[in-house]
Amino acid sequence: MLALQLLVNGILLGGLYVLVAQSLNLIFGVMGVVNLAHGAVIALAGLFTFWFSTSTGLSPLLVLPIAFVVAGLAGALGQRLLIEPVMRAGAKSELLSLIVTFGLSYILIELALQLFGADFVSLPYLQSSWTIGSLAFGKALMVAGLFAATMSALLYIWLNRTISGKALLAASQSPTGAICCGIDVARVRMIAFGVGVGLAATAGVLVIVIMPVAPQTASDLTLLAFVIIALGGLGDYLGVAVAALLLGVAQSLAGYYLGGNAEYVLPYVLLLLLMVARPGRFKRAR
Amino acid sequence: MPKQQKSRVTSIRGWLGIPVLAALTALSGAARAAPPPIVIGTTISETGPLATDASYEIKGIKLGIAEANAHGGWLGRKLVLKYYDDKSSPGAAVRLYQRLITLDKVNLLIGPYSSLVTVAIAPLINKYHMATLEPGASVPSIYVPGNKWNLMNTADSTTYLHQLMPLAKQHGAKTVALLGLESAYSLACYHARLAQAKELGMKVVYKTTYTLQTDFSSIALAIKNAKPDVVLECGYYPDSVNLVRSLHGQGFAPQFLGETVGPVEAAYVKALGPLANGVFGNSGWWFNFKTPGNAAFISAYEKMFNEKPDYHAAAGFTAVQVLGAAVQGTKSVDQEKIRHWIVTHTVQSIQGPIQDNADGRTVGAVQDMVQVQGGVLKLVAPTSLAQAPPQIPYTGH
Numbered sequence: 022m023l024a025l026q027l028l029v030n031g032i033l034l035g036g037l038y039v040l041v042a043q044s045l046n047l048i049f050g051v052m053g054v055v056n057l058a059h060g061a062v063i064a065l066a067g068l069f070t071f072w073f074s075t076s077t078g079l080s081p082l083l084v085l086p087i088a089f090v091v092a093g094l095a096g097a098l099g100q101r102l103l104i105e106p107v108m109r110a111g112a113k114s115e116l117l118s119l120i121v122t123f124g125l126s127y128i129l130i131e132l133a134l135q136l137f138g139a140d141f142v143s144l145p146y147l148q149s150s151w152t153i154g155s156l157a158f159g160k161a162l163m164v165a166g167l168f169a170a171t172m173s174a175l176l177y178i179w180l181n182r183t184i185s186g187k188a189l190l191a192a193s194q195s196p197t198g199a200i201c202c203g204i205d206v207a208r209v210r211m212i213a214f215g216v217g218v219g220l221a222a223t224a225g226v227l228v229i230v231i232m233p234v235a236p237q238t239a240s241d242l243t244l245l246a247f248v249i250i251a252l253g254g255l256g257d258y259l260g261v262a263v264a265a266l267l268l269g270v271a272q273s274l275a276g277y278y279l280g281g282n283a284e285y286v287l288p289y290v291l292l293l294l295l296m297v298a299r300p301g302r303f304k305r306a307r
Numbered sequence: 308m309p310k311q312q313k314s315r316v317t318s319i320r321g322w323l324g325i326p327v328l329a330a331l332t333a334l335s336g337a338a339r340a341a342p343p344p345i346v347i348g349t350t351i352s353e354t355g356p357l358a359t360d361a362s363y364e365i366k367g368i369k370l371g372i373a374e375a376n377a378h379g380g381w382l383g384r385k386l387v388l389k390y391y392d393d394k395s396s397p398g399a400a401v402r403l404y405q406r407l408i409t410l411d412k413v414n415l416l417i418g419p420y421s422s423l424v425t426v427a428i429a430p431l432i433n434k435y436h437m438a439t440l441e442p443g444a445s446v447p448s449i450y451v452p453g454n455k456w457n458l459m460n461t462a463d464s465t466t467y468l469h470q471l472m473p474l475a476k477q478h479g480a481k482t483v484a485l486l487g488l489e490s491a492y493s494l495a496c497y498h499a500r501l502a503q504a505k506e507l508g509m510k511v512v513y514k515t516t517y518t519l520q521t522d523f524s525s526i527a528l529a530i531k532n533a534k535p536d537v538v539l540e541c542g543y544y545p546d547s548v549n550l551v552r553s554l555h556g557q558g559f560a561p562q563f564l565g566e567t568v569g570p571v572e573a574a575y576v577k578a579l580g581p582l583a584n585g586v587f588g589n590s591g592w593w594f595n596f597k598t599p600g601n602a603a604f605i606s607a608y609e610k611m612f613n614e615k616p617d618y619h620a621a622a623g624f625t626a627v628q629v630l631g632a633a634v635q636g637t638k639s640v641d642q643e644k645i646r647h648w649i650v651t652h653t654v655q656s657i658q659g660p661i662q663d664n665a666d667g668r669t670v671g672a673v674q675d676m677v678q679v680q681g682g683v684l685k686l687v688a689p690t691s692l693a694q695a696p697p698q699i700p701y702t703g704h
Contacts, residue, residue, distance in 0.1 A: 023532065026557075030524040075577070139358040141545045145580030150556050159524070159556035231552075232521045233545040233578060237354045237394070276525025281517020282489065284525060 022155055027273045029156055035269025036166020039262050040227060041242060042249035043173055044220035050256030051193040051213035053115050054104060057122040059221055060242030061129035062092060066225025067234040068137040074144055081144055081230055082164075088222035096218025097211045099125065104214065105207055126239060133236035141233035165227040172220060173262050180258070189213055193256070248288045252295060344387040345380070345640060347372065347630070348413030350403045352420050355395025356519055359544045359572055360619050361420035364443050365390065366612050367620035368417060371627025374607065381634045393419055397427030404428045408435050414640045417626050418457065420619070422446035422464065422491035425457065432456045438646040440630055442622035446495045450668035456642075458649050460629050460661050461622045462591045462672035464492040464541075464567075465499035470676040470688040471539060471565040471587055472500070472507055478699055480536035480562060484513035486526065486550070488542040496541035496567055509537070519546065523553035531559035544569040548578045555582055560703035563587070565676075571617045576682055584681065585701035589674040592621035592658045593686045595694060600628075601657045618658075625656040 045059045066088045074081040103125070107117035147160035180186040191199040192209040199206050228234060228242075250256075253264030268288055276284035349368065352361035372386045380386050389411055393400035400419050407413050408431070416432065418425050418441035425444035432439045433456045441449070441457055445464035449457055472483060483504050487497025497516065504511050513533035515526060527550070530538060538561040540550055547569025554560065569575050570588030579586075594605060594615075604624055608616040616624075630645075632654045637644040646667075653662040664670050676688035680698055687697040 023528075026528060027525065030528060034522050034524065134354065139354045140362065140574055141356075141359050141548075142574055143548055143578040145578060145582065148552055148555055148580070148582055150558060152558065157556060157558045159553075161552075162524075162556070233548050233574075235354075235356075235358060237356070237358070272522065273525050276522065277529050280515040281486075281523075281526055282515075284522065285518040 026156055027277055028270060029158060031270030031273030032266055033159060033162035033166050033269070034273060035266035036169045037162060037228075037231060038245070038249050038265035038269055039173060040165050040169035040224045042246040042253075042261055042265055043169065043176065043258065044217045044224065045243075045246040046250045046253070046256065046258060046261045047176065047220070048214055048217035049250060050258070051189055052104075052108070052118075052210050053193075054108075054118040054122065054214075055115075055247065056214075056217065057119065057243055058126040058129055059122075059246055060239035060244075061126045061133070061236075062096075062218055062221040063225035063228060063242050064234055064236055064239040065129055065133045066092060066222035067229035068133055068142065068225075068236070070226045070229045071142045071144055071234075072137060074146070081146055081226060084226045085223050088226050089219040092222030093215040093219025097215030099218075100211045100214035101207075105210060108207075108210065126243070130236045130239050133239075137236065139235060139237070141235040141238075142229070143233040144230045146230040161227070161230045165231060168223070168227060172223075173258065176258055185209075185212070245288070248292050251292055252288070342382075342384045344385040345382070345415065345634070346387045346389055346411070346413040347415045347417060347627075348404075348407035348411060349388070349390045349417040350393035350400050350407075350419045350424075351390055352395040352424070353392035356543060356545060357395040357421050357424075359574055360568055360617075361395075361443065363572075363617045363619035364420050364623040366608070367442070367616065367623025367625075368627055369623075370604070370608055370611055370620075371624040371631075373611070375627065375631055381631055382638060382640075389413055393424060395421070395424070397424050400424045400428050401431060404431050408437060415630055415634070415645075416440075417442065417623075417630070418444055422449060422495070425449055426491050429454050429457055436642050438633075438642045438649065440626035440649075442626040443619065444492075446491045447668055448491075448495065450664075450666045452666055455667060456646060458629075458646065458663055458667040459669040460625050460656070460663075461658070461669060462674045463669065464495045466673040467496045467541065467567045467589045468500065468539060468565045468587065468676065469503065469673065471563060472503055472509055472537060474676075474688065474697060475537045475563045476507055476509060478562070480509070482510045482512045482533075482535045483537040483539060484530045484533055484535035484561070485511060486514070486538075486540040486542065487516045488540075488546055489516050489518050490543070493541040493543070493567070500539055500541065517546070519543075521549055523550045524556060526550070527553035527557040527559065530554065530561075531557045535561055537561060537563040537565070539563075539565045541567050542569065544572055544575060548575065551579055551582050551586065555703050560701055562700035564701040570679055571677060571684060573614065573617075576679060576684075581682075581704045583679045584704070585679065585698055587676055587678050587687070587697070588684070590618040590677050590686070591672065591674045592618040593675060593677070593692065595686065595692060596657065596659065598657050598659055599655050604657045621658055625658050625661060628656045629654045629661055 048056045070081045070084045108114050150157040188204045189209050192206045196206050253261030272284045275287050351365040372388050391403045416437045416439040418439050420443035422444045447463045487493050512535050547566040565587035570586050576583045633645045633648045636648045650663045653660050677684045678687045685695040
C-alpha cells in the first residue's frame, strides 16, 4: 500500500508539472520561443485569483475561464506587437525573442509587485483529500491533474485532428512550406502564443490553491517548466506529459526514501545526466 | 563690440549677485543652524522568499525612526533611513551594504532580515568596523569574537519552540518528527531541537532537512508512517503552509504540531484557514508584554500601517531603540564607542531587557510560544504571560 500511495503522490505531483509546463511547451514547439515570462504569467494569474477570491468570497475556479480569455488575448496582442517583429530577424530571432520575453517577465513581476505586494499568499481551498481505502488523493492536486490531463488531451486533438491545429504544426515544422500552402504563419504564431499564455494563466489559478505564490515565484516556475519540457523533449507534447509524470513519481520516491534535499535536486540532476548522455535530444521536435 | 557686451553682462550679473549672495549667506546660516541628519542604512528582503517576514521588520524600523524624529531625533539631529531591497539574496545584500558604507556613507547600520543574509554581510561589517544592530539574525554562531561588529537584539534561534517538546512530554508524548529548512537560522533551530529531544528522552522517529520546495507529500507520508506524537518544523512561511497542507492531504494529524516563524504571520491563517487551528509557533515579543513603551508601539504601528505588528516588527523597532540609546549614551555616532556602549549596557526595549555579551550575542532572551486558537494567535507559554492554556491535541480542523 505504501508503494501505491507513493505512486499516487508522484502522479499527482506530475499532474501539477504537466499543468505548469505544457503551455510553455506549446509556445516553444510552434515558435521556437522559450517564453521566459511564462512563470510571471502563472504568478500574476495566481495572485489575481487570490485577490478575486478573498475580495468576493467566490470560488477561485470561477477565474479559470476569465484568466484563459483575458491572458490569451493579452498574450496574442503581445506576440503581435513585441515578438512577431523579432521572429523575422532570421538566425537571431530565437535569441532576440528570448531577450524580449526576459524583459517582459521583469515587467510582469514588477506589475504583480505593485498590484499585489511581495508577500506569499495562498487560498485555503480544496485542502482535504478523497480517500479510497487507505489511499489519499489530495483534492487540489487531483483537480489540477485532471485539468492538466484534459488540457493535454485537447491540445493533442487540436494539433492533430483539426485544420487549424495542423496549420499550427505545419508552421512550426516549415514556415516557408506553410506559407507556400497558403497558411498565414504570423496569425498561426499569434494564436499559439495566445493559447499558450491563456493556459499558463489557468495554471496560475490552480497553483494558488496548491502552494504559496509571490511575484518572485515567477522565475522558479519558469525554470521548473523549462526543466520538464527539456526532459520530455522540446516541443513534444506527449513526451512532456510522460516526463512530468515520471519525474513526479521519481521525486515522490526520492523524497520518501532520501529526504527533502534529494527530492529538490533530482530534476536538475536528471537534466544534467540527460544532457550529457543524449545531447541530440535538446533540439526542437519536428 | 563683443567686449562691451561682455562688460555689460558682467555688470548686470554683479548687481544681481548682491541679493543672490545675501540669500546664499542666509541659507548658509540656516544650514549651520540645522545639523546634518543621521543617516541609518539597511537592506531588507522586500521581494523573494523572505519577504513576508521581512516586511514587518522594515516597518518596525520605519516606525522607530519616525518616533525618534517626532521627539527631536538624536543629538539634535533628524534621522533619515536609507534602505534597499536585497531580494532575499545574500549576494545582493553584500553589494548593497558595500554601497551603503562606501558610497552612501551612512552614519549607522542596521542588519538585514535573516541569518542567511547576515552571514554573507558579516565580513564586510567587520572589515569596515560598523557597529550593526541585527534584528533579524538569530543564529548564535554569527556572534563570535571574529564578528565583533555584529550586535544581536533578539532571542536566538536555538530557543525557537523550545517549550513544545516539554509540554508534549507532560501530556504523554514520546516520539517526535523534526524537519529543518536548509538555512542558517532554521538549521540552528533544528539541531537545538534534536539535542533537546535527546535530553528529554523523546525518540526521534523521523528527521529530514529540505531545500525551499513546494512538494511535501513524500515527507508527509514518511511522517505519517513514522506516527510521531509531535511534528516540529524549523522553516519559513511558504514551507510551513505546504507542510501542513501535505500532512492533511495524507490524512495525518499529530497530537502536537509546531512551526517556527510562519504561524505568527497573518498570511498563515489566511492560507490555511481551519487547518491552522492548534498549530504552535514562536514569538520573541507579544501584545501583552508589560515592557516600557509596548502599548504605544502597538498603537502607533497599527495607526501607521493599518495592521497588527508581529515579533519581526518589534525586533526592528527594538534595533532603533538600542541604537538610539547608544548614540545618546555616547553622545556620538562613533562606531567604537557605540559598540562598547551596547555590550556594556542593558536597554529596556519593548521586547524586554536587551543585554549583549562581549561577542555581541543577546543573553537571557528567549522566544515564547504562541498557538493559533479559533483563527487567532494566543500566547500560551510561558505560563506567567499566557493568554490562554494550550489547546491539545491538534486536530487539523
